[in-house]
Amino acid sequence: MPKPELKLVGVETQTSAVSLKGFQAWFGETCVVQDMTLELPANGVTCIVGPSGSGKSTLLRGLNRINEDISGYAMKGQVLIQDSCAKDGFKDITELRAKVGMVFQRPCVFPCSIKDNVLFGVKNKRLSKLERAALVEESLKSAALWKEVAHRLDSPASTLSLGQQQRLCIARTLAVKPDILLLDEPTASVDPTSARALETLIKNLKDDYTIIMVTHDIRQTRRIADNVLFLCDGQVIEMGSTDHMFSKTAKPKTKTYLSEEFCDC
Amino acid sequence: MNQISLNPRLRTDITFPKWNGLKSYAVGSALFSSTIIMLILGTLLIQSHPALFANDLNLLSEVWDPAGGQYGIIPMIFGTLIIMSIAMIIALPLGVLSAIYIAETRSDRLKHILKSSLEVLAGIPSIVYGLIGVAYLSIWVAEGFELQTGRVILTAGLLLALMILPTIMTLSEDAISSVPRAYRENAASLGLYHYEIIKDIVLPAAKADIAGAALLALGRALGETMAVMLVIGSLDRLPSPLFNVLASSQTITSKLGREIAESAFGSTHFSVLVLMSLILVAFTLILTIAAQKLFTKDPHNA
Amino acid sequence: MLSRTVKNTLFASALRIALFISLAILIFLIGAILLEGFKALSPSFIVSEARDFGAAGGIRYQLLGSLILIIVAAVLVVPFALGTALYRSEYVTSEKLGRCIDLTIFSLNGIPSITYGLFGLIVFVNILGMGVSWLIGSILLAIMILPTVTVSTHQAMRAIPNIYRESALALGLTRAEMVRKVILPQSLHGLVTGLLIGLARAIGETAPIMFVATAFSGVTWPQSIYEPVSTLPTHILALAQQATNPDALRNAWGASLSLIIIVMILSGLAFIARRKLEPQRSM
Ligand SMILES: Nc1ncnc2c1ncn2[C@@H]1O[C@H](COP(=O)(O)OP(=O)(O)OP(=O)(O)O)[C@@H](O)[C@H]1O
Numbered sequence: 001m002p003k004p005e006l007k008l009v010g011v012e013t014q015t016s017a018v019s020l021k022g023f024q025a026w027f028g029e030t031c032v033v034q035d036m037t038l039e040l041p042a043n044g045v046t047c048i049v050g051p052s053g054s055g056k057s058t059l060l061r062g063l064n065r066i067n068e069d070i071s072g073y074a075m076k077g078q079v080l081i082q083d084s085c086a087k088d089g090f091k092d093i094t095e096l097r098a099k100v101g102m103v104f105q106r107p108c109v110f111p112c113s114i115k116d117n118v119l120f121g122v123k124n125k126r127l128s129k130l131e132r133a134a135l136v137e138e139s140l141k142s143a144a145l146w147k148e149v150a151h152r153l154d155s156p157a158s159t160l161s162l163g164q165q166q167r168l169c170i171a172r173t174l175a176v177k178p179d180i181l182l183l184d185e186p187t188a189s190v191d192p193t194s195a196r197a198l199e200t201l202i203k204n205l206k207d208d209y210t211i212i213m214v215t216h217d218i219r220q221t222r223r224i225a226d227n228v229l230f231l232c233d234g235q236v237i238e239m240g241s242t243d244h245m246f247s248k249t250a251k252p253k254t255k256t257y258l259s260e261e262f263c264d265c
Numbered sequence: 266m267n268q269i270s271l272n273p274r275l276r277t278d279i280t281f282p283k284w285n286g287l288k289s290y291a292v293g294s295a296l297f298s299s300t301i302i303m304l305i306l307g308t309l310l311i312q313s314h315p316a317l318f319a320n321d322l323n324l325l326s327e328v329w330d331p332a333g334g335q336y337g338i339i340p341m342i343f344g345t346l347i348i349m350s351i352a353m354i355i356a357l358p359l360g361v362l363s364a365i366y367i368a369e370t371r372s373d374r375l376k377h378i379l380k381s382s383l384e385v386l387a388g389i390p391s392i393v394y395g396l397i398g399v400a401y402l403s404i405w406v407a408e409g410f411e412l413q414t415g416r417v418i419l420t421a422g423l424l425l426a427l428m429i430l431p432t433i434m435t436l437s438e439d440a441i442s443s444v445p446r447a448y449r450e451n452a453a454s455l456g457l458y459h460y461e462i463i464k465d466i467v468l469p470a471a472k473a474d475i476a477g478a479a480l481l482a483l484g485r486a487l488g489e490t491m492a493v494m495l496v497i498g499s500l501d502r503l504p505s506p507l508f509n510v511l512a513s514s515q516t517i518t519s520k521l522g523r524e525i526a527e528s529a530f531g532s533t534h535f536s537v538l539v540l541m542s543l544i545l546v547a548f549t550l551i552l553t554i555a556a557q558k559l560f561t562k563d564p565h566n567a
Numbered sequence: 568m569l570s571r572t573v574k575n576t577l578f579a580s581a582l583r584i585a586l587f588i589s590l591a592i593l594i595f596l597i598g599a600i601l602l603e604g605f606k607a608l609s610p611s612f613i614v615s616e617a618r619d620f621g622a623a624g625g626i627r628y629q630l631l632g633s634l635i636l637i638i639v640a641a642v643l644v645v646p647f648a649l650g651t652a653l654y655r656s657e658y659v660t661s662e663k664l665g666r667c668i669d670l671t672i673f674s675l676n677g678i679p680s681i682t683y684g685l686f687g688l689i690v691f692v693n694i695l696g697m698g699v700s701w702l703i704g705s706i707l708l709a710i711m712i713l714p715t716v717t718v719s720t721h722q723a724m725r726a727i728p729n730i731y732r733e734s735a736l737a738l739g740l741t742r743a744e745m746v747r748k749v750i751l752p753q754s755l756h757g758l759v760t761g762l763l764i765g766l767a768r769a770i771g772e773t774a775p776i777m778f779v780a781t782a783f784s785g786v787t788w789p790q791s792i793y794e795p796v797s798t799l800p801t802h803i804l805a806l807a808q809q810a811t812n813p814d815a816l817r818n819a820w821g822a823s824l825s826l827i828i829i830v831m832i833l834s835g836l837a838f839i840a841r842r843k844l845e846p847q848r849s850m
């Protein structure tokens with residue numbers, strides 16, 4: 001049964017950063033994301049929420065094709081990133097991934113210095129020393145980490161606190177100059193204070209980047225999201241502006257999930 | 266723990282049974298097992314004593330001529346080193362590159378088939394490799410280079426490379442596969458090419474284990490006797506020119522394999538052979554212990 | 568400077584080429600052994616005696632000799648390996664002593680096999696005056712596989728959760744009873760697996776036994792412990808040295824394949840032993 005295209009409810013139509021046409025994701029024989037057709041607006045924060053196992057990460061990881069290194073994974077349908085097809089619209093897959101940066105749930109710093117971590121994505125590009133230093137400073141500043149680490153750029157990244165490590169991961173991603181940032185539960189493994197710091201950071205970044213993040217924290221969603229996408233069991237239940245989703249929704253499932261964090265589907 | 270020590274009756278029960286048969290048996294075997302190595306080293310030392318302290322043997326010369334009282338061991342040491350180097354130069358890059366392919370492939374079937382056949386190969390006795398060397402490799406080398414005999418340094422090096430390839434491949438594959446998936450995913454989402462992911466993060470993270478694998482393989486190559494003995498040509502001379510790999514040669518192990526049975530126990534000849542064995546043991550022990558150290562090192566402390 | 572894409576493509580091709588070469592080597596080795604081996608292998612080859620220095624006939628006494636060597640080696644190694652592992656796992660209290668024992672055992676593992684032969688020749692044949700005897704071969708093979716068996720047993724013992732020990736002691740068992748009733752049964756799979764892996768390696772060894780325990784031809788069933796046997800690996804060695812004689816070469820391949828089949832059986836049994844005997848722990 002063909003599905004109607006989901007339009008954002010309650011938002012003026014903007015240019016879309018990501019659009020999916022009949023997107024499906026499979027692990028072996030199981031269909032994890034079912035036939036999804038939607039458009040995500042450019043700029044602003046879109047939060048993907050839904051119960052555990054509903055396919056949020058799989059959807060996110062489909063956008064920069066990072067899932068394709070997993071054996072048994074297959075996708076169908078079309079993913080358009082800024083109107084170019086993710087599959088063949090880019091020169092190669094690294095071009096796509098440079099456009100669509102991703103930060104994972106658990107901070108994963110590489111076993112090298114803070115500076116080298118930031119420069120990891122441009123390590124193989126030809127840049128002068130000066131450019132590199134400028135890039136390190138700029139990225140760390142955008143990730144609100146510069147003040148804390150400016151004096152010890154050469155110490156191992158593993159000596160940072162978990163929250164700092166997560167911001168370093170964001171800085172590292174920003175250094176590649178993406179347009180779209182995918183964040184998979186970026187605050188899930190850090191303490192509440194660091195989580196707040198990260199939220200502020202995300203709010204500051206949303207003017208320059210399209211941010212798509214997965215989160216389990218409904219209150220966090222209310223605080224930082226511009227749009228909310230509610231998934232359950234591999235299907236989009238509803239999508240709309242934060243205001244619409246939290247107060248004007250007509251769908252009972254959305255209501256119960258966003259108020260009681262419970263879903264019976 | 267706590268519960269046990271809170272209960273006074275039980276506690277007296279477990280206060281260490283003083284001395285019993287089981288414990289003395291365990292202590293005895295442990296003592297025995299750990300002294301065997303001393304026993305072996307001691308025996309070698311005592312038996313090589315005459316060679317070490319006789320001063321007219323010219324041990325460090327290039328001439329081996331027991332009848333003329335010349336016991337130069339340099340040709341054997343050179344032979345050992347050059348054959349080992351050939352084997353490593355071939356097997357290490359080949360093994361590590363193949364291991365990368367196997368570790369990174371998405372096909373579980375290919376992985377499974379390769380890993381099980383590698384295990385089979387690693388279990389093949391060295392004498393069988395020797396037979397392969399005699400029946401195939403030496404003949405191919407002789408024909409390919411139009412030599413009188415195919416029993417030359419190159420053949421031995423190639424054969425040794427075949428023998429250590431499975432070890433290097435399986436161990437490096439384990440090392441590469443155990444690099445956390447998160448490293449790869451994080452590097453990939455920064456827009457790195459596959460080559461760069463391998464070069465910049467996977468290999469650096471796996472390097473200690475790969476080095477351990479290489480050392481283990483090196484130790485095996487160093488101590489390998491039967492296969493090498495059959496294809497080395499057993500010529501106690503330095504090749505001329507020195508790096509002529511198409512000349513026959515001799516390694517420490519092949520020398521021992523050929524001559525131990527012929528030399529009289531207690532003779533100077535015998536003693537020099539024991540000395541060579543001692544040198545070999547020293548080398549392999551250093552390699553094995555170094556490999557062990559590398560393997561047990563925490564991989565995430567790079 | 569090559570561009571990044573070119574480097575990436577070159578690297579991908581290098582990987583493919585390396586894998587291709589390795590595969591070719593793999594197929595060549597396995598293919599040669601199987602094809603050449605099956606030309607010689609037959610039931611009569613296994614049960615008949617060797618004639619003409621091995622160029623004719625079969626491998627009956629070589630097979631028996633190899634089996635005697637490893638069976639006796641197994642009997643010799645088990646008590647020491649078990650005791651050492653037990654001591655290492657249940658009685659060693661200081662970390663330092665433990666590491667010391669590990670080191671001596673690992674070192675034993677690193678000694679080249681020809682050195683065991685030399686050691687046996689010096690100590691047993693000459694100093695103790697036993698002459699060439701199959702028993703020396705078994706002793707040397709037992710020493711050689713001692714590390715494998717010990718480490719495997721020790722690993723199995725170390726994997727037993729401490730709660731098992733504590734609850735056994737809490738039930739009022741003495742340390743010795745605890746070892747007998749908990750540790751030994753729970754680590755049996757380690758001992759058996761290690762032993763089988765060790766024997767698979769021991770049966771293929773030539774260098775440790777060739778001067779001290781074997782004779783190349785004319786040997787049958789040993790009448791006493793002071794007699795040599797003939798074994799598969801030493802038989803292959805003798806035949807490989809007459810490689811210009813096609814009959815000898817053919818029999819060498821037959822003996823090799825028989826040897827490898829035994830090795831495979833032992834390794835297969837080790838695999839099964841690990842799966843079947845390993846206790847299922849819910850914790
Ligand atoms: N590598 C994989 N192989 C097989 N199935 C997988 C794999 N990864 C995820 N899945 C399955 O896909 C479904 C969706 O997983 P996904 O990780 O996208 O959920 P999620 O919504 O991110 O959950 P959470 O909130 O717990 O992170 C789950 O049923 C999961 O079991």
Ligand SMILES: [Mg+2]
Pocket residue numbers: 056057058184
């Ligand atoms: Mg997830």
